[in-house]
Amino acid sequence: MENENNHIIPYKTFLLILSGLIVLTLISVTLTQISLGALTVAIALLIAVIKSTYVLRYFMHLKFENRFFTFATVGVIILLAAVLIITLLDYLTR
């Protein structure tokens, strides 16, 4: 049986990523509780993006999967970002 994907992620890697994700969550909660104005939104979203990158790459195995999966996923994210930006450009410039 042909199995291209022979990479087994060690338990330790998952536990390290989990601790990283929890720390990022707590940082995000702490930083948004102190009022930083417009920066708050940027910080909260930036941390969410960092967290989702780890979930996609390690938990969802994209780092070790056929490259095609990464391209397709990034494509969908770019599509969403484009629609969001075009919609907001419309509303912000009315």
Add this chain to the structure above:
Amino acid sequence: MSAIETHQDDLTSKFGMWLFLYTEMLLFGGLFIVYSVYRYRNAAAFHLASEELSVAVGTVNTIILLISSTTIAMSITAIRKHNKKLALILLCSTILLGLAFLVNKYFEWGEHLREHIYPGSNILALRGHGDVLFYGLYYFMTGLHALHIIVGLVFIVIVTVSVAKAKINADNFVLLENGGLYWHLVDLIWIFLFPLFYLIT
């Protein structure tokens, strides 16, 4: 296992799952766009309304989902190392954590309902258009997410039974991988829902 008796194509099977996940990403992505526009047009009301949500409950639920994603991801490692018992323990932990998330959600929504804050409520309507929009989106998006948690739990129960019956094993575990992918997507959506509704005030 001979190639004649079973045909197994893990790559295609996983790509099918990913295609489905892409449609899910577009579904929630559309809702995030609606949220952004409404927030932009009703900034003050969204600011005040989101301060009413409990950051503590939201944080606990975020951590519960992160741990549950880790346990299901680790169960793949366990099954590939022929450790069926550990895989079953990890899968059962994932199910229990998912249920804990729903219990928290139940109490959270219960609190709002007691204060007569729900779509169509007269008390909510009196607070103005922005609050109606905020809570409408809050109930719809967290509700749709909770529905995904329920579907994910059913999926994981099926996977757990298959592991127990050894239908999922070290040579054939793509169903477990696909169940995990779905569960991680639900986690991924929550990673964005949490800051947008609870944190950004």
